[in-house]
């Protein structure tokens with residue numbers, strides 16, 4: 001058998017990318033740049049498999065993807081490919097690929113390894129965005145900024161500014177000028193705030209998301225340390241490179257200054273994360289960061305979509321102001337033109353999608369092969385209700401995170417407090433779950449713990465909140481039992497839940513549903529080797545499927561995918577519906593709408609459209625009810641089709657109005673206005 005039989009299914013450019021460098025030795029740097037559906041991820045998976053087949057040591061391969069889900073999908077693909085040549089040996093090799101994950105996840109792991117060398121306590125806990133905002137708020141309050149006469153930026157804004165300075169490696173003055181001009185007057189106070197925020201984190205031994213990259217990058221400024229970490233890996237590979245930021249690219253360059261062993265993959269037309277300071281420049285500047293420059297391999301054939309869908313998506317992205325990757329071609333059949341479906345309102349939009357999804361299922365397309373995409377998580381509200389009404393199971397990605405639910409946060413705060421008694425945000429949250437413990441008494445205990453050398457031991461001697469009584473004693477016992485590690489992991493989480501349950505029942509009316517979530521959390525916990533790993537991984541990459549209305553489907557069941565466009569990255573479905581393809585939704589209401597932001601919205605629409613293989617529906621509701629204006633309100637606003645599909649592009653679409661006039665009874669809806677009332681109104685004044 002051909003030793004590299006898996007190469008046969010690839011086109012010449014893909015093959016060149018996969019076998020770049022020839023064998024398992026680290027090769028000069030390479031950039032694989034190409035449009036949607038051209039097989040980038042597939043090529044990267046083949047490259048990893050190829051290296052394994054050629055004898056590369058899987059423990060010395062660092063593979064960074066955008067989410068943990070993407071990493072595990074990639075690993076499954078690698079195994080399938082390698083199996084063709086290595087047989088069962090592929091499983092063993094793939095199991096040893098233990099450096100696959102997100103930048104943040106890998107950062108957290110390396111920082112624990114390097115902790116002693118960089119003066120960090122390896123038992124640090126990680127704050128998610130909400131915890132970080134809470135701590136920012138605490139500091140902001142302590143500095144007296146919350147009482148300023150002119151309104152000081154909110155905790156969320158402060159955190160965003162801080163995060164952007166860190167991730168974009170930009171001085172605060174530049175960040176304020178470019179992105180937060182209304183906060184310019186506060187530059188000095190913000191600097192002071194950020195200084196104190198950093199001190200608070202250090203005192204409490206917590207790191208926030210940004211710190212994981214920042215500490216990693218800082219550690220890599222030390223040449224010896226960078227060389228040491230770089231030498232741990234023969235190959236460093238990054239998928240979705242267009243969505244990395246400056247800090248990430250500086251880490252990469254520090255690890256592999258000459259680029260040997262580096263492979264990065266991306267598509268500038270799909271860059272959609274600039275709010276995290278991701279910069280498309282990373283991918284464009286990559287080749288010239290090395291001497292000689294990195295090899296660039298472009299892929300030009302799209303394997304995913306029919307010609308009609310690809311044609312429409314290409315036409316949309318063609319109107320972009322700036323672009324580097326070329327239009328793709330496909331040899332797939334033409335297929336039906338994507339449909340632009342005019343519906344009266346969001347309720348009709350939901351009904352249309354539900355009916356069409358069922359029709360598709362009748363015709364043989366399972367629910368799992370269909371997805372409904374939307375720009376903002378709340379856009380799917382009416383659809384979720386409609387699906388529930390019709391008993392169509394669904395799973396939603398990118399919405400309210402499971403971990404954002406108050407009760408899940410409570411239990412996690414308890415575990416975090418056990419892990420790191422100096423973590424104030426967790427301590428503050430968990431103590432106040434008990435009746436009779438308010439902010440002041442919690443604060444007193446926290447101060448006491450902060451002074452003591454061993455926080456856990458100190459809890460027993462802390463000033464017990466006077467009104468907490470028995471509850472306090474039970475709390476101290478629970479913490480001590482959990483810290484002793486007696487029950488072991490994951491049994492500990494059950495112990496934690498037993499402590500929490502009476503409080504849950506007291507605090508929440510719908511305790512039963514919430515208990516089910518906690519049981520689910522316990523199940524998730526079973527998949528992790530230790531409390532520390534569980535807390536770290538969960539914070540970094542939370543499970544984001546919520547389906548509270550429909551009930552969590554079992555994996556072998558069929559269910560429809562609902563997803564924000566951001567979370568749909570890298571995926572594909574046979575049939576795709578994009579909701580609310582109107583101005584105000586895509587592009588989202590941007591106020592003044594800076595040009596760059598508008599361009600990013602255009603790329604989002606491109607990403608959404610290019611997820612479809614065989615059929616694509618773009619939904620255009622004509623009016624939206626607006627909320628919060630009047631309690632009786634039938635207030636609505638009229639929406640216009642997105643500006644990204646101007647009249648000149650209509651030839652790429654099939655237009656349709658739904659329901660048909662006859663079905664809709666007395667209210668016909670047509671594809672275009674029969675009389676242009678707005679023009680008439682304007683005419684009145686001419």
Ligand SMILES: Nc1ncnc2c1ncn2[C@@H]1O[C@H](COP(=O)(O)OP(=O)(O)OP(=O)(O)O)[C@@H](O)[C@H]1O
Pocket residue numbers: 009010011014034035036037038039040041042043267270302303304569570571572610
């Ligand atoms: N050489 C090939 N022959 C047949 N099918 C291919 C080939 N390369 C890729 N594909 C298929 O094309 C589809 C898209 O591939 P993949 O997801 O790797 O593309 P991508 O470039 O990463 O896409 P995107 O950036 O849009 O997420 C997949 O279904 C994949 O199996």
